[in-house]
Ligand SMILES: Nc1nc2c(ncn2[C@@H]2O[C@H](COP(=O)(O)OP(=O)(O)OP(=O)(O)O)[C@@H](O)[C@H]2O)c(=O)[nH]1
Ligand SMILES: [Mg+2]
C-alpha cells in the first residue's frame with residue numbers, strides 16, 4: 506500500500522517521513538540515488554513495521570539548492586520563505602547573505618534577514634553596517650536575540666514554510682528551540698535515529714508550528730555556490746540591477762566595460778552600492794549556464 510508523506514529530516518540516504526496520520530517512518534530511497542530534500546512530498550511503501558522505501562517524489566513548488574562545478578547540494582524543498590540568520594558574533598560573510606538572497610529570488614521565495622545575538626551590543630554597530638546596503642534596498646531585516654525573546658519573529662512565520670539558513674554558530678537551532686520548546690526533545694530524538702547527535706546541526710529537520718506553518722532548521726553553510734544560475738538569473742537577483750535592465754546601449758551588455766551601460770553609470774552616480782556591484786561582477790565571472 507502506498508502512503509503519502511513529507512520528508513521531515515534528510516541525512517544522506519536516510520530520510521524521516523511524516524505520514525498523513527502524523528506518524529514518522531524512517532525511509533530509504535529506491536536505488537543508489539538520493540536526491541530528496543527536507544520538505545519534499547513523497548509516496549512511500551512500508552517495507553516493515555519500522556521502515557519504508559520512497560517510491561516516488563511529487564513535483565516541487567520550490568527547491569533551494571547550491572552548486573559548485575562538481576555537484577548540487579539540496580537545502581530544502583517546497584519552502585515559501587528563506588530566513589537568513591546572521592549574528593553580531595562570530596562575524597558573518599556579507600557575500601554569503603547576498604548569495605542566499607539571489608538563490609531565493611531565483612526560486613520566487615521571499616527572504617527575511619535575521620540579525621541574531623543583538624544582546625551582544627559590542628559588535629552590533631559593525632553588523633548593522635554590513636547589512637546597511639540591504640536595508641536600503643528594502644530587504645526585511647529583523648533584530649533579535651534568541652537568548653532574550655523571539656516573539657518578534659513569530660508573525661513573520663505565519664502561513665509560511667520557512668527555512669533557516671546561514672553560517673554555523675549564528676543561532677539557527679537556538680531560534681528553533683526558543684520558538685518550540687518541544688523541538689529540543691525532537692532534535693535529540695532525530696539525532697539519535699540518524700547520527701551521533703553533535704551540537705552543531707548535521708542535517709535539515711522540519712518542525713510544524715501550531716498554526717499550519719512549518720520551519721526547517723538546516724546545517725551551517727560555509728559557501729553557497731550558484732553555478733546553476735544563468736546570467737539572466739544573476740541580473741534579476743539584484744533588485745537594483747533588475748530595475749535598470751533594458752536601459753544599457755547593448756542588449757547583451759554584461760555590465761562590465763561596455764559603453765553606455767546603465768548599471769555602470771548608476772554605480773558611478775552612487776545609486777548602486779559599489780560593494781554590491783563588485784559582488785555581482787564576481788558572480789558573473791564564475792561559470793554559469795548561458
Ligand atoms: N549571546 C547570544 N548567544 C546566542 C544567541 N543565539 C544563539 N546563541 C549561542 O550561539 C551558539 C551557536 O548557536 P546554534 O543555535 O547552535 O547555532 P546554529 O546556527 O544552529 O549553528 P549550526 O547548527 O552549526 O549551523 C550557541 O552557543 C548559542 O547558545 C543569542 O541570541 N545571544
Ligand atoms: Mg544548528
Ligand SMILES: [Zn+2]
Nearest residue numbers: 753758760766
Ligand atoms: Zn550594462
